[in-house]
Amino acid sequence: MDFQVILIAVIALAVLGFVLALLLFVVSKRFAVKEDPRIGQVLEVLPGANCGGCGFPGCGGMAAACVKAADVGSLEGLNCPVGGTECMQQVAGILGMEVAAAAPKLAIVRCNGTCEKRPHVLSYDGVMSCRVANSTCMGETLCSYGCLGCGDCVAACQFDALHMNPETGLPEVDAEKCTACGACQKACPRGIMEVRNVSGATKDAFVVTCMNMDKGADAMKICASSCIACKKCQNACGSDAVHVGNNVAYINPEACVLCGACYEACPRGAIASVSIKGVERRDTHNAIPGAAKPAAKALPAGAQAAASAAPVAPAKPAKEWKPIEVKYDAPLMPSQQILLAGPKDISNPVPAAKEITFEAKRTDAPLPPSQLILLGLK
Numbered sequence: 450m451d452f453q454v455i456l457i458a459v460i461a462l463a464v465l466g467f468v469l470a471l472l473l474f475v476v477s478k479r480f481a482v483k484e485d486p487r488i489g490q491v492l493e494v495l496p497g498a499n500c501g502g503c504g505f506p507g508c509g510g511m512a513a514a515c516v517k518a519a520d521v522g523s524l525e526g527l528n529c530p531v532g533g534t535e536c537m538q539q540v541a542g543i544l545g546m547e548v549a550a551a552a553p554k555l556a557i558v559r560c561n562g563t564c565e566k567r568p569h570v571l572s573y574d575g576v577m578s579c580r581v582a583n584s585t586c587m588g589e590t591l592c593s594y595g596c597l598g599c600g601d602c603v604a605a606c607q608f609d610a611l612h613m614n615p616e617t618g619l620p621e622v623d624a625e626k627c628t629a630c631g632a633c634q635k636a637c638p639r640g641i642m643e644v645r646n647v648s649g650a651t652k653d654a655f656v657v658t659c660m661n662m663d664k665g666a667d668a669m670k671i672c673a674s675s676c677i678a679c680k681k682c683q684n685a686c687g688s689d690a691v692h693v694g695n696n697v698a699y700i701n702p703e704a705c706v707l708c709g710a711c712y713e714a715c716p717r718g719a720i721a722s723v724s725i726k727g728v729e730r731r732d733t734h735n736a737i738p739g740a741a742k743p744a745a746k747a748l749p750a751g752a753q754a755a756a757s758a759a760p761v762a763p764a765k766p767a768k769e770w771k772p773i774e775v776k777y778d779a780p781l782m783p784s785q786q787i788l789l790a791g792p793k794d795i796s797n798p799v800p801a802a803k804e805i806t807f808e809a810k811r812t813d814a815p816l817p818p819s820q821l822i823l824l825g826l827k
Contacts, residue, residue, distance in 0.1 A: 502630030519544035554629035563617040566673040602633035682711035
């Protein structure tokens with residue numbers, strides 16, 4: 450092969466590579482995006498969880514938002530739930546700003562429908578996912594608002610702050626580990642998980658642990674600790690923090706002064722006291738729907754003999770129905786003629802103002818509604 454041809458090809462490729470490299474250099478300089486060095490500094494301070502609890506896509510988005518907000522002159526509304534107040538103070542120091550201490554927050558489970566209080570009537574045999582179960586069925590109980598118990602919120606938590614309790618079938622929040630990132634709130638298809646403001650380092654709050662919007666009578670049949678919208682909590686609250694809407698009560702954490710009046714007034718035990726120590730509820734001894742009634746306690750021998758010797762009150766006599774006279778000013782319809790006079794030839798209508806006297810009747814069994822209407826007793 451001719452050496453001169455090879456040399457020309459190599460030189461041509463070298464020249465082409467140089468021209469393309471020069472073109473890329475010019476373009477990179479012309480369209481370069483200059484990044485504020487403060488973004489990298491803020492990013493080093495952030496915890497790097499990339500949980501999205503701040504409302505931005507990862508810690509990089511949060512760092513860029515903080516730098517942009519600092520140029521405007523305020524970091525208000527920006528908060529890293531994982532890093533907390535200490536982290537935001539470091540960010541503010543880098544940007545030469547001041548940040549107010551954010552109110553502590555905690556994830557709350559707004560359902561107390563345990564296996565004991567909310568009996569299971571169905572068996573779900575499908576993908577163990579709350580989203581799948583919510584889209585395909587009502588769940589294993591009769592409550593279409595309560596926890597499905599598949600644990601999507603537990604799987605979404607990156608800080609090991611949520612666990613399913615096998616006895617109750619409900620998730621439980623570890624207040625010491627919870628960072629209020631909101632991942633569990635986004636994962637729950639029924640909105641049972643709520644990240645809300647709590648008070649102080651002990652994270653005290655009063656919460657209505659029920660979201661059932663059915664009417665009170667229906668809610669009582671479904672769950673023994675359901676809210677029945679009786680408004681006793683609303684009437685007891687002196688700070689206007691409790692309001693009942695859509696057949697369920699809700700406590701506004703911004704207005705609540707932690708007096709506990711609603712907690713004591715609730716007859717269903719649907720309001721819980723939450724703190725760093727755990728969740729406390731009042732035992733109201735409500736009947737469990739579908740549960741068998743407890744057997745009567747056996748009396749002592751002496752009491753049984755006294756009870757058997759006690760005189761038995763005579764039974765009340767059956768109610769005696771008195772005959773009444775019904776007077777009609779218009780001809781009766783054929784169906785009324787059959788009911789009042791019995792089967793007969795109805796080709797000729799009954800003349801007007803016919804008086805029909807009912808026979809005196811005494812019965813020990815209750816009359817059906819139709820007979821009560823005819824007799825004028827209903």
